[in-house]
Amino acid sequence: MAKTFFICNAIKFPAEAFSTNSQLQLVEPDGLGLTKGEPTTQLLPIDKIYLDDFHTFDCYHETTEKVFGKVFGKNFAYYLRPHKFYSFCNFEKELALLRLNTDSSEEVIKLLNGQPNYKLSKFDIDFAKIITKLHEISGMWVKVDNNQNLDSAAYFGKDVDRDPGVREMIENGELSYIQMKYNKDGQEHKIGISKRGSITLYNNYQNIETELEMAWDVYKKLLA
Structure with missing residues (x-):
């Protein structure tokens, strides 16, 4: 399963825990529950530092999924979808990586920026610079502006970037x-980089530290 690391500039990122919770939990006699209210977001620091510099946060975030239905005889127009993930912050370099899909990551960043103790900004991706550093690109997605209800067009094949x-x-x-073959320590890895600031790892890795090490290597060699 693909893993996404969303990159952002962490100008202000406190080491303390953060939580916002305004939910109401309705519990029926049979034990079933219905959660109502605003989405919850939590960042809890844990005693783990990866790659010598990345402080780790155990995180939780709920996204609002619009759907109509009925539970316990009550109508609802949405439900809260939970996401458990890790965030890693290098305080010295003012850089944070969220191990979470891009849409949800942007939602978390927007929420945190509404707090006085946080200041996070988008990391700019320069594809023109990145492409000059790559050995081979296997696929590209290009934004499309038309009336065909399409958001992007895909291009695949060897040397696609030379077309x-x-x-x-x-x-x-x-x-x-862009999707590419990336070489690290003599091994080939399939990865992707999004204009919105995320790195996607398609290979399977043995643990979270190996994933972070891979994402950090891509950042240093292609994005920094």
């Missing part, structure tokens, strides 16, 4: 995602 049409799209800043 004149694709090169023009890259220069115009229309590239939204």
